[in-house]
Amino acid sequence: MAPNKTVLCAGCTKKITNKEFLACCLCNAVYDIECVNYTYKMFSHMTKEKKDNWQCPACKSKQRKVDNTNTPVQGCRMSAKQNSPEKASDENNITIRKPATSNPSLQSPTSPCLSLPNDEVLLATIRSEIQRSVAESVESMVQMYFMKEFNEIKKELTAVRELQNCVEYLSAEYDRMKSELQTSQEKISSLGKVNSSLSDKLNDLTNRLNLIEQHSRETNIEISGIPENKSENLVSVFQQLCNTVSISVLDTDVLASTRIRKLKEDTERPRSVIIKLQNTKKRDEILAAVSDTIGKNQNDKLNTSNLGYGGQKLPIYVIFVRKDDQASAKLIKCYDSLSNL
Missing domain, CATH: 1.20.5 (Single alpha-helices involved in coiled-coils or other helix-helix interfaces)
Known part of the structure; x- marks a missing residue:
């Protein structure tokens, strides 16, 4: 039967939370099946009547012992005697045990017969405590x-x-x-x-x-090699050069004249002279005359003596560029023009 409220096991004093328990029919104490050494299989095979009439070990230990007249063997013998004509004479052969004595020494807790159920309960309690302690230790670990x-x-x-x-x-x-x-x-x-x-x-x-x-600059003519003089008149020098190559040049044909900076400052050569003419026609006439004169006088090319300068004869160049003496003169317009030499 199930408890109406939360109860504790009389053996291990733990709270009963499942249906596997037994209640004593005499004292109404409730026990876990483990505390009374019942297995689940034994508990499941118990009938309802047996469960309702179950007595706890404490109540069993308090019951007095009676004679053995109700044992199966004696019962059969008594039944046979009652049906026999000699019933009255045979009744004296029945052994009747004396009632249980009320001697306190027999009911002492030290008596083996009376202390056995309590020992079982104690062992069950100890076993339960050990299991609980081991479970708690294992759980803690x-x-x-x-x-x-x-x-x-x-x-x-x-x-x-x-x-x-x-x-x-x-x-x-x-x-x-x-x-x-x-x-x-x-x-x-x-x-x-x-x-x-x-x-x-x-x-x-x-x-x-x-x-x-x-x-x-296409009307310019560059002349290299003319000696420098502080009081020089470049137009007159240019006209003298033109007279040497048989070309007449008027003052009006020359727009400007100047010397340009040296490419190398440490060179001893004089700065080149730039003559700017009125038109390219005059420039071409002068250049053609210079080229013709040089061609006719291979051994006496234009030099400083042709311009009236004394001393050592130094060559004078009216510039077009040629790769060597046998190559034709080329006009240099840009760096790429050098590849055409």
Whole structure:
């Protein structure tokens, strides 16, 4: 039967929380089946009537012992005697045990017959206490073990999370740098195309500028080798040179005359003279006359004596550029023109 309220086991004093228990029909004390040495199988095979009439070990130990007239063997013998004609005479052969004595010594707790159930209860209690202590110890040790393991796992998880955060940060930085690198490469490629276009335009403008400068100087004649003099008149010197090559030049044919800076300051050669003429026609006549004169006088080319300078004869050049003495003279317009020599 089930208790109407929370009760404690009379053997182990623990709270009864399941249905595997027995209640004494005499004292109403409730026991766990473990405390009265009942297994679950034994308990499940008990009938309801047996459970209702169950007596606890304490109540059993208090019952008085009676004679053996009600034993199965004696009962059969008495039944046979009653049906026999000699019933009255045989009744004296029945052994009747004396009632249980009220001697206190027989009811002493030290009596083996009376103390056996209490010993069982004590053993059950001790066994229950040992099981409880072992269970608590095992539970405590298991909790401590798993707590330690959980702490270690927590530390490892913390390290893993930190590592994960680092990896995520590095991954984000890598993606950012990769994106920036791709953008930079695209910009470099675009700038390369722009630079190439600007370089082409610069070369074109440079060539055009060279042509413009050449065009502005196309009436110039450069004369190298004329000795320098502080009181010199370059126009008169130029006219003397033209007279030498049989070309008449008026003062009005010359727009300007000047000396240019040396390319090498430490050279002893005099600075070159630039003569700017009115037009290219006159320039071409003078250059043709100079070339013709040089061709006719291979052994006596233009020199300082032709211009009236005394002393050592120094060569004078009306400049066009040639690769060597046998090559034709070329007009130099830009650096690329040097490859045509």
